[in-house]
Amino acid sequence: MSAAGAKDAEKEADRIEPVLKRLWGQKKWDPKSVRAALLELGYEEERTGPKGERLGGTLTVRKMYPRYEIDHNVTPEGALIGLRVHDDACVTAFVQKTNFEVRTNGPFMESGCFEPPYGH
Template structure:
């Protein structure tokens, strides 16, 4: 995606956005059975316009792509707890 001209999103020391439109993160931890696990894979958030995002996750055996608007607290990614 960087080769296509998208810039990595940068944040300041207080979490303020300082440019860029592409963010890649690890998968969120989730509770499974009696403990937390972190699945393999990555989450991708692409801010394509000030009010439009494409978010996705990719894993060896699964993927998903969605279109949504940015969240005030977390940008393109859905907040980890109820919004």
């Protein structure tokens, strides 16, 4: 991540964190509620074409990754957030029942702004 990208990503992270803190306090961590609150900040949902090409927008909010428990997969309540700030800078966040977190990072080759769920 470039120095300019890191600075801009930190600025966006500082905008997102109080929103997630408020939602967490209100026990609203479902992707629909999180997406609506972040769109109110002026972000636009990221759109992709049929071959995965980016068509515009910067924000992606989706459900948490499933995880294996005992004998089956379970998808925990909560939302994953990815905001593409520049081609080399992202804000990655989550909000769930137990906590929330906002951080900055560069994009991952395999999964864009989201950390790959099974190692990198």
